[in-house]
Each structure stands twice: as structure tokens, then as C-alpha cells.
Amino acid sequence: MPEQQHGHLVQRVLLFLDETFTDSRLCAAIVDRLTFGGNIIETGTDSYRLAQARARARANSGRE
Template identity: 75%
Template sequence: MLPPALPDVDFPISILLIGLGSAAAMVGFRVRYALAARLVNELVEAADEKQLTKTIARYGRVDLLCIDELGYLELDRRGAEMLFQVLTEREEKNSVAIASNESFGGWTKTFTDPRLCAAIVDRLTFNGTIIETGTESYRLAQTWAEQQASR
């Protein structure tokens, strides 16, 4: 399920992710959008309620899973392992699109287990397309432009 309106997002990568998901949904694909931290929280709660298998299966059934803001927060081992299960469930069956302002090398701060981090990167990059949009903050550039215009 995509958000009804654009959330407060970093441009352009999050907007690109949302646009990709929206375009896929408009032509009939089943799409689900999730912020990485919320997805992991949902998985942890599902595990606590003994619903993890159903929740992972639900994420496995959509044609395109869009995960936004991966790399902002450190995930504990349990949450990282559950996210890995979702990615493994989808592997070579359905598509995953990830938006992150962090390079793969920086993902070791998010996934603190180096082997798990390598396995996640491996699954996401195998037969994948990587789009780099740059490292400059759209918000910061917008603020500078507004300040310059008001002078």
C-alpha cells in the first residue's frame, strides 16, 4: 500500500522510490511501501504475537516491496534477522526496491553482524539495478536557495 500523499521525504531517492511503486501499482502490480524501521517493528511485534510466518508471507506475496530509509537506524540482531527473512522470502520471485542515503559500506552500522550485512547486500544486488542519485541533501540545498532568495 502506497501513502496517499508524499510523506516528508529526502529528494530524490525517496520520491523516486514512491514514483516507481506508484507506476507499478497503476499498471496492476501489487505494491507495498514501508519505512525500514516500521517494517522491522511490525516484524518484531508479529514474532511476539506468534504471527511472524504469516507476516513474512504477506510481504512475500506483493509484486514489489518498496523499503524506504534503510540505513538511518541501527537494527538489533533480531530485527535485522527478520528483515533478512523477508528478503529471502522474496528472493528471485518478487521485486524489492530500497531507498537509502547510506552506501553499502555504511550498512554495517545498520546491520551490525558483518555476515548478515553481507548476505543482505548479496541478495539485494544479485540481478539488481543500483541507481545512485548523489550525496547532497535536497533539504539543505532547498534551505540555502530559500535563504539566498530572501536576501
């Protein structure tokens, strides 16, 4: 599977988990169980989700 397709698949799975398991602790526990003993591969690309979270945090900090 090409790396770009794999990254897109991971993004979709994470979005699904966020929408399905609204409790962040439960979601973290599930991801921990799924990745335990696995190999995490760094692709060297920028994280779209991280960039969006940082942009939201900056926008929210300006509102106070």
C-alpha cells in the first residue's frame, strides 16, 4: 500500500474513533490496545489533525 494511501486510511480510522467514542479516555485506551506491540511508522509528513488542533487552540486563546 503506498504511504500516502496508508496515511489517509489512518486519518479516516482516527476520525471514526473520535466520532464513535466520544470519551477521550476510552478512545485513548482503544488506540493503546490496538497499537500495543505494533510498529509505529513515521512518514515524515505534517499531521493535518495536529495543525488543525493547534489552529483551533490559537483561535480559542484569542477569544478570552
